[in-house]
Amino acid sequence: MAGYREIAADLREAIAAGEYAPGAQIPTEHALAERYGVSRETVRRALAELRAAGVLESARAAGTRVAAPPVRLALARYAAVADPARTRANLGPWETACADQGIDGSVEVVSVEEAIPAPPGVAARLALPAGASMVLRRRRHLMDGRVVQLHESWMPRDLVAGTALAGQGKVVGGVYAALAAAGMRPATASEELSARPAALAEQSDLGLAAVGWVLELWRTTRDVTGRPLEALQVVSDARRVTYVYDDLPIRGER
Amino acid sequence: MAGYREIAADLREAIAAGEYAPGAQIPTEHALAERYGVSRETVRRALAELRAAGVLESARAAGTRVAAPPVRLALARYAAVADPARTRANLGPWETACADQGIDGSVEVVSVEEAIPAPPGVAARLALPAGASMVLRRRRHLMDGRVVQLHESWMPRDLVAGTALAGQGKVVGGVYAALAAAGMRPATASEELSARPAALAEQSDLGLAAVGWVLELWRTTRDVTGRPLEALQVVSDARRVTYVYDDLPIRGER
């Protein structure tokens, strides 16, 4: 009579109707199997669907509960980051954004490699010849306790060799300041934002349960002449982040 | 010996290593069960994980194949939409973006309701008093054959009553032109972008299989005085869309 999709839809409705509040435990799999007159495996398929949809959360011997919507970090991508008052005492934009939202943000430099062959996507964004152009790669983890974002920053090797950017460890004052100190002036940036299921490595780096999704942001920074200075890939737990573009001037249609 | 997660990881590696090319059929569930020495149900759990991760696609009686990465539409959110040459003969930005990418885009007006109580998120974005502020809602579907985006546009009722925006059917020339014709000048827009699992209605509207994910974009348009004119919610199939913000001026840090 009741297929697992119907059971899933039924439970979904009951939850949406407030029959089970966020955090409340739903009946056990055994009880649901009896209620719907199906086997426990069939109930489990319904619950699996609702877990994947973020509606339910199960903990090993503690039952299945209605999931509370995740706490999202709002991250400014445009106007708000321009406020110089916000760039406090050597805090980067991440620490500042976290502090504004009452969260303890931190950054860990994972690796700095001075000469890596540029992958195709990076070469294209940096306008380097396809093939074996060598680039600098800096990898970072941005955390608020758990890892929230994975950063991979790629820069043309000839631009940054010998500068602070080629050194190990954190770049104090930010990448843009270091670029400026080396005589390069970031003037514009282009961003490409998409969502996709997490790769296996991302799943473990971000501590995602089962099949997680990520937001993938590419930011290409250029100087006034249009020369690319940096290609930055930001991979985030899709459920933990909102990107905000504030006060974009309107010049035409949308 | 082999749990379903190991089997999933094993297959994932084989596919990443190119052992099965995109579009190629992998062995049948029966064959995999025999190879790994497990039951068919266990294999199916592994395959379910890879389907959820977008690695595999199954068709009813035609086997399971390696999924090709979905074709994404690049949608400009900033500089490129300002090019007046692109706004062709009453084509909206959607039709234009699709045409640029060799795709036949179309727009369908789903409903126009003149007086709806504003939901909390809308009231906040339109800076209306919480409670029962009445607003106009226009719902559209943007298609390239399949439905790609769901639009819900909300405007304060007192601003648009009696204008072309309150009429049924398409607004020729675009919402911004209609606002301008009614004496309102859109000057800035703020966008908030996040990803989440699709709600049930979105799943069916967008034709998503199983548990799909969506990108949710809120665009709040204001005039020079900062008065909100429109709150637009755009829900897209997360696998079909990339949002592009071109040539953002850099004024501070990121």
Added chain:
DNA sequence: CAGTGGTCTAGACCACTTT
């Protein structure tokens, strides 16, 4: 018509948490 994936069952054992 043979073979595929989709669904379902009635058991079973385990690791773990809660009491």
Added chain:
DNA sequence: AAGTGGTCTAGACCACTGT
């Protein structure tokens, strides 16, 4: 110690696709 969800099995029937 009892109860929970996590994993697994060896069957079964079905709808559908390909030939």
